[in-house]
Each structure stands twice: as structure tokens, then as C-alpha cells.
Amino acid sequence: MAKGDGIAIAYIDLDNFKAVNDRFGHDAGDRLLRSVAGIINSSVRKGDAVARLGGDEFAVLMPAIGDRQIRRRFAGMLQRMRGHFRSRRLKVTASVGVFVYRIPPSSVDVMIRDADRQMYAAKRAGKDMIVFGSQNSARDRKVRTEKHERG
Numbered sequence: 001m002a003k004g005d006g007i008a009i010a011y012i013d014l015d016n017f018k019a020v021n022d023r024f025g026h027d028a029g030d031r032l033l034r035s036v037a038g039i040i041n042s043s044v045r046k047g048d049a050v051a052r053l054g055g056d057e058f059a060v061l062m063p064a065i066g067d068r069q070i071r072r073r074f075a076g077m078l079q080r081m082r083g084h085f086r087s088r089r090l091k092v093t094a095s096v097g098v099f100v101y102r103i104p105p106s107s108v109d110v111m112i113r114d115a116d117r118q119m120y121a122a123k124r125a126g127k128d129m130i131v132f133g134s135q136n137s138a139r140d141r142k143v144r145t146e147k148h149e150r151g
Helices: 017-024 026-043 067-087 108-124
Strands: 007-015 049-054 057-063 093-101 129-134 141-143
Touching: 007 026, 007 108, 017 026, 026 049, 026 057, 026 067, 057 108, 067 093, 067 129, 093 108, 108 129
Parallel strands: 093 129
Antiparallel strands: 007 057, 007 093, 049 057, 129 141
8 A cells, every 4th residue: 555545543452461550550550551642643644633532442543644654653553562561571562453444434433443453463463463354354464573582
């Protein structure tokens, strides 16, 4: 897909986030959510939309973006999150579902549903990864990024 040909939506869910609230308290959880929001915001372009959907879930809407740029931006974002979690010795990861459209659907609800399905596919496949899907592919394509080492 060439730049400008499509629109992408991502659904990002933090894995094991509840453990942060349980172990360190809600203030620590809130600080972590703010830092994750900062990482997401620094990973997108001006004009892209970032929203917290609730709890530990975020969405990103990226209009007029090419497939390679989508993959590069989300892979970089996931790497920065991993580094952030690792530096704080947290056992938190992120599952990311991205869905790309050449022709946007009739509602945002459809877009969120499609990205949510990709995110759950990432969780089922082992978490801590990005799963990409597209209305152009016969099957959803999966891209596994390397898992960070737990130390």
C-alpha cells in the first residue's frame, strides 16, 4: 500500500497491567499509563489520533499511511515500551492489533472491532507482539517482534 492509500487503526492493550495496580498501587498504575501514552504519542505523526479507550487500552488512528511506515512505527513503539517496562522491572507487555483499510468502513465501531480482533489474536499467539490485518488480504498477516528477555 502506498502512502496516502489507506487508513490504519491500532488497538493497544497492556498485558498484566492489573498486577502493577495490585502490587504498587493505583498511583503507580496511573504513572505507568501516562508514560505509555507518552510513548504512543511520540511514535505517531502529527495529525494521527491517539485515545485511551479505558483501563489499559489505547487506540491510534493513522490516516494516509503506507504499510511499511505502519509496521516501522508500531515496531518502534513496541520496542520503546519494552525498554520502559524492563527498566522498571515490570512484567508488563503490550499486545497490539493493527487493521489497515484501503476504503474506510462506514463506522468507527467497525474499525475498533477489527483492530480489537487483531489485538486478541496477538494475545492468543503469546502476547508482547503486533498482529496486522487488512481488508486486502485473504488471511490476516502476523508479524512477531522479538520478545524481550525477562531478567
